[in-house]
Amino acid sequence: MLMQTSDEDLAGLAQNGDADAFSLLLTRHYDLIFRLAFRCLGRRDAAEDLAQDICAALPAKIIGFRGEARFTTWLYRVVANAATDRLRQQRSRQKAGFAWGETEQLRRESATEKQAELIWLEQAMQRLTPELRQTVALVLGDDLSHAEAAKILDLSEGTISWRMSKVRETLRRIAKEEEAIR
Numbered sequence: 354m355l356m357q358t359s360d361e362d363l364a365g366l367a368q369n370g371d372a373d374a375f376s377l378l379l380t381r382h383y384d385l386i387f388r389l390a391f392r393c394l395g396r397r398d399a400a401e402d403l404a405q406d407i408c409a410a411l412p413a414k415i416i417g418f419r420g421e422a423r424f425t426t427w428l429y430r431v432v433a434n435a436a437t438d439r440l441r442q443q444r445s446r447q448k449a450g451f452a453w454g455e456t457e458q459l460r461r462e463s464a465t466e467k468q469a470e471l472i473w474l475e476q477a478m479q480r481l482t483p484e485l486r487q488t489v490a491l492v493l494g495d496d497l498s499h500a501e502a503a504k505i506l507d508l509s510e511g512t513i514s515w516r517m518s519k520v521r522e523t524l525r526r527i528a529k530e531e532e533a534i535r
Contacts, residue, residue, distance in 0.1 A: 360424035367415050375415070378424070379408060385425065386432050392490030393436035393483075395475045399443075407435050422504070429505040433487050440483045477527045481520060488516040 366374035391400035491502040499513040
């Protein structure tokens with residue numbers, strides 16, 4: 354029965370055209386895809402769009418799964434790469450003023466302190482590089498160890514630790530700058 358089949362075996366079956374195996378993989382891991390997309394992009398609507406795009410592209414991409422790592426490790430990389438591409442697209446739109454209007458609209462709609470804190474964090478995260486944002490999504494968002502994040506991103510554990518240090522430093526600096534303005 355497919356339900357007890359490992360992800361790696363399901364991926365192998367899906368590579369050979371087994372639609373049921375592919376469907377089960379998506380059922381098992383859609384939440385992972387969406388959660389990582391949301392943490393990388395910072396907006397629910399963007400994460401939903403990206404998750405759908407990834408699901409549509411996955412039948413062609415699964416051919417590239419070689420089984421050298423766990424299926425979820427491979428899937429994290431697919432999502433992280435897609436999120437990086439999407440962030441590049443967003444950055445181009447931001448230059449045209451698209452993101453400013455959306456952020457301003459969110460700011461005006463926020464009525465509670467919690468919403469204001471979330472908006473601040475979203476804006477601060479937007480100031481991070483895509484690489485730092487991916488690292489935060491994996492380490493803090495998905496509660497992965499530095500070693501696990503390093504494996505997914507194909508980096509050294511020391512690089513992940515440096516990135517997390519850089520994130521903390523950047524967020525502290527942003528908070529200080531904003532406090533000085535008030």
